[in-house]
Amino acid sequence: MSISEKDTVRRRLMEMADERRDQAFSIADYIFQHPETSMKEYESSAYLAGVLRDEGFDVEYPYCGIDTAFKATKKNGDGPRICFLAEYDALPGSGHACGHQWIGTVSAMSGIVLADALKDFPGEVTVFGTPGEETGEGKPVMVEAGAFDGYNAALEIHGNYATTLAPVVxxxxxxxxxxxxxxxxxxxxxxxxxxxxxxxxxxxxxxxxxxxxxxxxxxxxxxxxxxxxxxxxxxxxxxxxxxxxxxxxxxxxxxxxxxxxxxxxxxxxxxxxxxxxxxxxxxEALITNPVLMELCRDHLPEFPELTESGIDFAGGASDTGNVSQVIPTFHPMIKMAQHGEGCHTEAFRDALLQPYAKERAIDSIKLLTEIGLDLLEDPELAYSLKVR
Structure with missing residues (x-):
C-alpha cells in the first residue's frame, strides 16, 4: 500500500472518531450513571460487551471465569494483534472518582475505530473488559489464565490532571x-x-x-x-x-x-x-514500552491540549502493570481534568463530566487509534516489540 493510500486510511479513521463522538459520550454517560464497585460491574460490563457485539465483534462474556470480564475481537487473517484494556469499576461511596468511565469508553471506541482498518490490513483488534482495577482482582487473574498471550501490544489511557507518557505506576x-x-x-x-x-x-x-x-x-x-x-x-x-x-x-x-x-x-x-x-x-509495577511511547510522541503534536507536562511520578498502582510484565504495554496519563484536580476525589469526578474532559476523550481515542494503525501498517515493527 502506498503512502497516499495509508494516509487515506488514517484520515478515514480520524473522521470516524469524530463522527462517533455522541456514541462515545453516550457510553461514558451510561457507565457513569451506573457506578459499580470492583468485580460487581454487571451492568457496565454487559453494556460494553453489547456495544461491541453490535459493532460486529466476536464477544466472549463472561471471560476467564470472571463474571464481569469479556473479550471482544475482530480479525482479518494473520497480522499484528493489538488489544485495548477497558476498565469500568467505580469507587465505593464516590462513584467514578477515578474516571474509569472514560477508560472503558476510550478503549472500546479505539477498538471500534481501529477495527475499521482491518478492511485494509491483516491483523486482529481486541477489546478486553478488565474488571476490578481498584482491587487488582481482574487483570492478574486474566494474566495467569493466559488471556494476553500472543498479543503484540496493549493500549490504554488513564485520565489525570496532566499528560505523562511514562508515569511511575x-x-x-x-x-x-x-x-x-x-x-x-x-x-x-x-x-x-x-x-x-x-x-x-x-x-x-x-x-x-x-x-x-x-x-x-x-x-x-x-x-x-x-x-x-x-x-x-x-x-x-x-x-x-x-x-x-x-x-x-x-x-x-x-x-x-x-x-x-x-x-x-x-x-x-x-x-x-x-x-x-x-x-x-x-x-506489579508498570513497564512502559519505549517504542509505543515514541509512536505516541510522534502523534502528540496533533493534540495541543495533550502536551507532555514533565511530571513523571504518579505514585499510584494499577493491575495494568501485570499485563505490562507479559506483553508490550502503553498506559499514559492523559490530561482530562482542566484545573489540577487529582484522582480519587469528588472534584476529579466532577471535572471529568465537563466539556474539556469530553474533548480530551476524543483526542485519546484518536491517539490510541493512530498508534494501533502504525502497528497494523508495519507488522515488522509490531512483531519486534519486546516487554523489556
Missing part, C-alpha cells in the same frame, strides 16, 4: 497479619498473659524504623484491624492490614520479606505467634 501488594497471644486479667495477674497488642504495636514500630532504609519511592502503609476486645484483659488476638509499594518489581518482592520479618520479630519479642496471608493479588 508502582507495584503494590497487600497482606493481613494476625498475632496470637494469651489472655489474662490486666489488673490481677497480667504476667500470665502474652500481649498480642504489644506485638501489633511493635510491628508498626519496626515498619517505621524500616522506612528509613527503603529505596526512594517505596511506600508502606497499614491499619490495625483488631486491637483487642476488652480494656481490662490482656489482648489474646490482634491483626493488621499492610500495603507496600515500589516502582521496582524485584524490590517489591524483597520488601514483602522484610515486612514479614518485622512481624516475626514482633511475635518473638512478645511471646506470641503470628501468621500472614495476602488479602489481594499483587499488582
Amino acid at each position: 508502582v507495584g503494590i501488594g497487600g497482606i493481613d497479619i494476625e498475632f496470637f497471644g494469651k489472655a489474662a486479667h490486666a489488673g490481677e495477674h497480667p504476667w500470665y498473659g502474652k500481649n498480642a497488642l504489644d506485638a501489633v504495636i511493635q510491628l508498626f514500630n519496626s515498619i517505621n524504623a524500616l522506612r528509613q532504609q527503603t529505596m526512594d519511592g517505596t511506600r508502606i502503609h497499614g491499619i490495625i484491624t483488631n486491637g483487642g476486645d476488652e480494656v481490662n484483659t490482656v489482648p489474646a488476638y490482634t491483626s493488621a492490614r499492610i500495603e507496600y509499594r515500589s516502582q521496582d518489581q524485584e524490590y517489591l518482592e524483597g520488601l514483602l520479606k522484610r515486612i514479614v520479618a518485622c512481624a516475626e520479630g514482633a511475635a518473638l519479642a512478645t511471646g506470641c505467634t503470628m501468621k500472614w496471608a495476602h488479602f489481594e493479588p499483587t499488582c
Whole structure:
C-alpha cells in the first residue's frame, strides 16, 4: 500500500472518531450513571460487551471465569494483534472518582475505530473488559489464565490532571497479619498473659524504623484491624492490614520479606505467634514500552491540549502493570481534568463530566487509534516489540 493510500486510511479513521463522538459520550454517560464497585460491574460490563457485539465483534462474556470480564475481537487473517484494556469499576461511596468511565469508553471506541482498518490490513483488534482495577482482582487473574498471550501490544489511557507518557505506576501488594497471644486479667495477674497488642504495636514500630532504609519511592502503609476486645484483659488476638509499594518489581518482592520479618520479630519479642496471608493479588509495577511511547510522541503534536507536562511520578498502582510484565504495554496519563484536580476525589469526578474532559476523550481515542494503525501498517515493527 502506498503512502497516499495509508494516509487515506488514517484520515478515514480520524473522521470516524469524530463522527462517533455522541456514541462515545453516550457510553461514558451510561457507565457513569451506573457506578459499580470492583468485580460487581454487571451492568457496565454487559453494556460494553453489547456495544461491541453490535459493532460486529466476536464477544466472549463472561471471560476467564470472571463474571464481569469479556473479550471482544475482530480479525482479518494473520497480522499484528493489538488489544485495548477497558476498565469500568467505580469507587465505593464516590462513584467514578477515578474516571474509569472514560477508560472503558476510550478503549472500546479505539477498538471500534481501529477495527475499521482491518478492511485494509491483516491483523486482529481486541477489546478486553478488565474488571476490578481498584482491587487488582481482574487483570492478574486474566494474566495467569493466559488471556494476553500472543498479543503484540496493549493500549490504554488513564485520565489525570496532566499528560505523562511514562508515569511511575508502582507495584503494590497487600497482606493481613494476625498475632496470637494469651489472655489474662490486666489488673490481677497480667504476667500470665502474652500481649498480642504489644506485638501489633511493635510491628508498626519496626515498619517505621524500616522506612528509613527503603529505596526512594517505596511506600508502606497499614491499619490495625483488631486491637483487642476488652480494656481490662490482656489482648489474646490482634491483626493488621499492610500495603507496600515500589516502582521496582524485584524490590517489591524483597520488601514483602522484610515486612514479614518485622512481624516475626514482633511475635518473638512478645511471646506470641503470628501468621500472614495476602488479602489481594499483587499488582506489579508498570513497564512502559519505549517504542509505543515514541509512536505516541510522534502523534502528540496533533493534540495541543495533550502536551507532555514533565511530571513523571504518579505514585499510584494499577493491575495494568501485570499485563505490562507479559506483553508490550502503553498506559499514559492523559490530561482530562482542566484545573489540577487529582484522582480519587469528588472534584476529579466532577471535572471529568465537563466539556474539556469530553474533548480530551476524543483526542485519546484518536491517539490510541493512530498508534494501533502504525502497528497494523508495519507488522515488522509490531512483531519486534519486546516487554523489556
